[in-house]
Amino acid sequence: MAAAELAAVWLTLKLAGIVTALLLVIGTPIAWWLARTRSRLKGVIGAVVALPLVLPPTVLGFYLLVAMGPNGPIGGLTQSLGLGTLPFTFAGLVIASVFYSLPFVVQPLQNAFEAIGERPLEVAATLRASPWDTFWSVAVPLARPGFISGAILGFAHTVGEFGVVLMIGGNIPEKTRVVSVLIYDHVEAMEYTQAHVLAGGMVAFSFVVLLALYTFNPQHLGGRRG
Amino acid sequence: MKRFSLLLAPLLFAASAHAGEVSVAVAANFTAPMQKIAAEFEKDTGHKAQLAFGATGKFYAQIANGAPFEVLLAADDETPARLEREQLAAPGTRFTYAIGRLVLWSARDGYVDGRGEVLKKADFKHLAVANPKTAPYGAAAVEALQKLGLLETVQLRFVQGENIAQTYQFVATGNAELGFVALSQVHKDGKLTAGSGWVVPASLHAPIRQDALTLARGRHNPAAGALLAYLKGDKARSIIKSFGYEL
Amino acid sequence: MSEIRARFRIDRGGFALDVDLTLPGQGVTALFGHSGSGKTTCLRAMAGLTRAPGGYFALGSEVWQDDARGVFLPTHQRPLGYVFQEANLFPHLSVRANLEFGQKRSRSTGGARLAEITALLGIDGLLDRRPDSLSGGERQRAAIARALLTSPRLLLMDEPLAALDLKRKLEILPYLERLHDELSVPIIYVSHAPDEVARLADHLVLLHEGRVVASGPLGETLARADLPPAFADDAGVVIETVLAAHEADALSRLDFAGASLRVGQRPEALGSRLRCRIHARDVSLALKKPEASSILNVFAARVAELAPTDTPGHVLVRLDVGPTPLLARITRRSQRELEIQPGREVWAQVKAVALLA
Numbered sequence: 092m093a094a095a096e097l098a099a100v101w102l103t104l105k106l107a108g109i110v111t112a113l114l115l116v117i118g119t120p121i122a123w124w125l126a127r128t129r130s131r132l133k134g135v136i137g138a139v140v141a142l143p144l145v146l147p148p149t150v151l152g153f154y155l156l157v158a159m160g161p162n163g164p165i166g167g168l169t170q171s172l173g174l175g176t177l178p179f180t181f182a183g184l185v186i187a188s189v190f191y192s193l194p195f196v197v198q199p200l201q202n203a204f205e206a207i208g209e210r211p212l213e214v215a216a217t218l219r220a221s222p223w224d225t226f227w228s229v230a231v232p233l234a235r236p237g238f239i240s241g242a243i244l245g246f247a248h249t250v251g252e253f254g255v256v257l258m259i260g261g262n263i264p265e266k267t268r269v270v271s272v273l274i275y276d277h278v279e280a281m282e283y284t285q286a287h288v289l290a291g292g293m294v295a296f297s298f299v300v301l302l303a304l305y306t307f308n309p310q311h312l313g314g315r316r317g
Numbered sequence: 318m319k320r321f322s323l324l325l326a327p328l329l330f331a332a333s334a335h336a337g338e339v340s341v342a343v344a345a346n347f348t349a350p351m352q353k354i355a356a357e358f359e360k361d362t363g364h365k366a367q368l369a370f371g372a373t374g375k376f377y378a379q380i381a382n383g384a385p386f387e388v389l390l391a392a393d394d395e396t397p398a399r400l401e402r403e404q405l406a407a408p409g410t411r412f413t414y415a416i417g418r419l420v421l422w423s424a425r426d427g428y429v430d431g432r433g434e435v436l437k438k439a440d441f442k443h444l445a446v447a448n449p450k451t452a453p454y455g456a457a458a459v460e461a462l463q464k465l466g467l468l469e470t471v472q473l474r475f476v477q478g479e480n481i482a483q484t485y486q487f488v489a490t491g492n493a494e495l496g497f498v499a500l501s502q503v504h505k506d507g508k509l510t511a512g513s514g515w516v517v518p519a520s521l522h523a524p525i526r527q528d529a530l531t532l533a534r535g536r537h538n539p540a541a542g543a544l545l546a547y548l549k550g551d552k553a554r555s556i557i558k559s560f561g562y563e564l
Numbered sequence: 565m566s567e568i569r570a571r572f573r574i575d576r577g578g579f580a581l582d583v584d585l586t587l588p589g590q591g592v593t594a595l596f597g598h599s600g601s602g603k604t605t606c607l608r609a610m611a612g613l614t615r616a617p618g619g620y621f622a623l624g625s626e627v628w629q630d631d632a633r634g635v636f637l638p639t640h641q642r643p644l645g646y647v648f649q650e651a652n653l654f655p656h657l658s659v660r661a662n663l664e665f666g667q668k669r670s671r672s673t674g675g676a677r678l679a680e681i682t683a684l685l686g687i688d689g690l691l692d693r694r695p696d697s698l699s700g701g702e703r704q705r706a707a708i709a710r711a712l713l714t715s716p717r718l719l720l721m722d723e724p725l726a727a728l729d730l731k732r733k734l735e736i737l738p739y740l741e742r743l744h745d746e747l748s749v750p751i752i753y754v755s756h757a758p759d760e761v762a763r764l765a766d767h768l769v770l771l772h773e774g775r776v777v778a779s780g781p782l783g784e785t786l787a788r789a790d791l792p793p794a795f796a797d798d799a800g801v802v803i804e805t806v807l808a809a810h811e812a813d814a815l816s817r818l819d820f821a822g823a824s825l826r827v828g829q830r831p832e833a834l835g836s837r838l839r840c841r842i843h844a845r846d847v848s849l850a851l852k853k854p855e856a857s858s859i860l861n862v863f864a865a866r867v868a869e870l871a872p873t874d875t876p877g878h879v880l881v882r883l884d885v886g887p888t889p890l891l892a893r894i895t896r897r898s899q900r901e902l903e904i905q906p907g908r909e910v911w912a913q914v915k916a917v918a919l920l921a
Contacts, residue, residue: 153486160490178492179443179476210652213613216639217646218666219714225640228665232656261476261487262448275479279374279451 095264096273096289103269106181107249110188114196114245115238117189122200122237123226141194148191148254155187156259179261184269187255192248196241203237204230240304247300251293336363337540340385342376343368344392344527345482346417346454346499350560351390354553362547364540372480374451380405380532387535388544390414392481393453394526407531414548415562417525418500419457422514424489433515435495436467443476445487445496453525454481458497461521504561519563527562566624568593568718568750572609572616581605581616581774587767589624592744592751594761594782597771603754606771607720610752611646612639623718623750643670645711645749647721651703653695659706660691666714678713684746685709685739701732705739712747719743719751725760733760740764758798762786762841763920787882787889790871799873799880799891800843802920807836815860822886826860827917839920844880846916847892851902853911861914865890867906870899883912890914 125137143151159165159177166176177183207230215225231238253271260267262276270289277286343351348370355366373392380386380400389406391397394413400406421436423429435441447455455477462468476492478484481499488496500516503509529548535541547553554564568587574580581602587593595603608614610621612628615636621629628637645666653662663678682688685705695703704724711719724740725733737760743751744764755761761768761782768785770778778785787801805818807830814829818838825840832838854862865883873880879899883890890912894904904910 156486156492157490160492162491166492175442176492178487210648210650211654213639214646214648214652214654215665216613217611217644217714218710219640219669220665221640224669229654233654235656257479258483258486259492261443261445261493262479263476272479276448276450278378279372279448279479281374281377 093285095268096285098265099268099270099273099289100292102181102265102267103250103271106184106188106269107246109185110192110249111196111242111246113185113189114192115242118193118196118200118241118245119231121193122197123204123230125197125201126204140197143191144194148252149258151191152187152255152258155190155255159183159186159259178259179263179267181266183259184256184267187259188249188252191252191255192245195248196245199237199240199244200234201237203234203240206237207233239307243300243304247297251297336365337538337543338365338367339387339535339538339540339544340367341369341388341390341544342380342384342386343370343390344373345370345480346392346501347390347415347527348482350415350501350557350562353556354548357552357556358544358547361552362540362543364543366540366544372451373453385534386532387538387541388529388531390527390529390548392417392525392527394528397528397530400532401530405533407533407536410542410545411528411530412545412549413526414529415527415557415564417454417457417527418519418561418563419454419461419497419517419522419525420500420503420514420561421495421517422488422498422503422509422512423495424491424512425494427513429495429513429515431515433465433517435515436462436465436471439470441494442474443487443493443496444471444474445476445478445484445493445498447481447484447497448477448479452478452480452484453527454484454497454499457522457525458517460523461497461517464521500561506559568624568752569620569622570606570610571620572606573618574605574609574614574616579605579774581609583771583774583776585769585776585779587752587769587779588750590748590750591766592753592764593767593769594765595752595754595769595771596756596758596761596765598756600773601756601771602774603756603771604722607722607752607754610718611644611720612637612642613646626717643715643717645714645716645719647704647708647711647719647724649723649726651695651700651707653698653703653706653710655695657695658691659687659693659695659698662695662706663691663710663713666710670714681709681712684742699732700728701735704728704732704736708739708743712743712749716749719747719749721751721753723754723756725757726755737763758800759841759918759920762800762802762918763839783889787891790869798843799893800841800846801889801891803840803842803888805838805840807832807834807838809834820888822884822888823863825914825917827919830919841918841920842890842914843916843918844891844893846914847883847890848913848915849881849892849894849898849902849904850911850913854913857913859913859915861917863890863912863914865910865912867904867908867910869906870904883910885912
């Protein structure tokens, strides 16, 4: 593999790793809230989180491009904080990917939290555990399969992301040129050999990830144990 | 119901006898003029043109793999030549339907001066350029920058659009302060539709010839031939010119 | 020990709970009723697991809920132990870690020690096992130990035996009796099984359709003849006896206030306290002392009260054998023909005695 390919692979893995970590941090409270709330806002928030599942990535990417641009609300905020604008930066890619992959982490987590049910939490309360304590010592360990599924799906989905990155990345080597964009580049330039190497790698990677998911975590969207 | 279909049958028959359909792949930069031309074409000939817009490179890959396009309006002259060589096109139908003009454009008024001096200043962060490997306008932009001796200094500030439409988005949303786009994207009826720009002199890059041709699948479709003939006519040519292309 | 006060009113459309209870601060109180009677809801309200707006709950001077004064301790701040119908051990923790879960979090000093409690419940050999490798009975004992290790001031048990088969029930009951005998923690025990209640409880609360129909000491409450017909089929008394003598023909004599019972020979030591349950349907009445009868246990008794039962053909008769109450279920025809009326002296023949220990 040439230097450009290696740089793209490394950038992709770095992006997916950071995004997955962020998604677990952000997705966990959202999933917990969605799993437990009786608020009427549940449907609204759930729908917003699930939007990237149905929106074409280019639509999402376009709105992010506008929102994060100098005249958009996010861009206005980042500029007033002295951070400049986010498109064409790695940070921008991270933020866009977090939006884009959010449902892939939130939904397995939400399912896992829902599968725990009320009872173990009540038991913990009768054993003097505060709600915060219960969350960490009971809910999180019991939802472990959901965390594993969410992390794998979030990582894999970020690796496979294309439309959003294309819209806001600007194809800058070592900053925003990830594997999927490079594949597209090669196809567009009719460099099919290089495209095959990367695309074949993507297919193999995706297969291995899904195989791992189904082999080690067969109830991959649930959290019920014991 | 029966009577209704009896009434309807001659109408349907008449329509299919006189009007055909042609499936056309159109380079993204030619979207606006082609929509207008297609409407006129239908009005004048009764034929209907089904338009698909996209990147020329992608169209090539699709056509080579059996996509059912009958006519291609490419963004360059190389791809049609290649299709001809590979016998994926009807021989002898290729011609240049438009010559694109490159413009250095900004969404901000007064940002780009009339001589492109802004490129020598260092106060912009991002210069949007279409991917020179795949987009003819990108290749032309790189060529022009080279001739101006500015390529080295501005290259680090490149953000690449995958095609000229995306490059335009980068600039139009203000994420890139300026960029090289097709004049047809920002020009209508002789003037810029918004922002400020410098039309890059044709001497700074090889002409961006956009060729059209009938593809192998359209060889026996009279509507395909009719469309190519219509593109050469005065009505189409004046529409094309009004969008900032040369001929 | 100070008493327990509970007052809850919950209205959930189809179901309403309306109770106002004063319970002893020691021993086992059974909340007894059929399913849907509100006993579990009542217990959950005591624990704060179910919110009963406007409710009140106090353990002695400790008020856990008094909505009139804005007091409501969340469950995790109440020094209670709760045993659910299913053991609900945490599957991700070993038995030991399950037991230590509550122990670590209870702030009380000098709390119950692990070794002592696990020995009491016979699970000291299971500490390093995973919950899913335990039998149902072992799991439930571990759950009870886990609750006890929080050093609760009140132990709430919601049908802890209901999910177990008879064999497992018999395996656990002796441990529950030991809890009763060896711990000073008051226990509130929800059950719909009369035998469990008769065996374990000191105090009985009868719930019917969300309301308290009777509350009092076990023997006294069971002997009441005025309970709703729904309870009449299970009518019967529990008598506290002392194993007084072993007699010829492999019989043992059990003394209680007013008379003695004879039963098949008991293995317990003389002087042991034994609980007996006598069903009303196993007691028949005669006007003259029966002679030449195979029935051993015949007592002189005085009719105290008559009450209807769940069937129109029967009547429930409350008798006094000295100071000890006894219930008999007889047909209305017999009642009329024998002229059974309050104050009448009769002979009560007891066909069967269930020993509860």
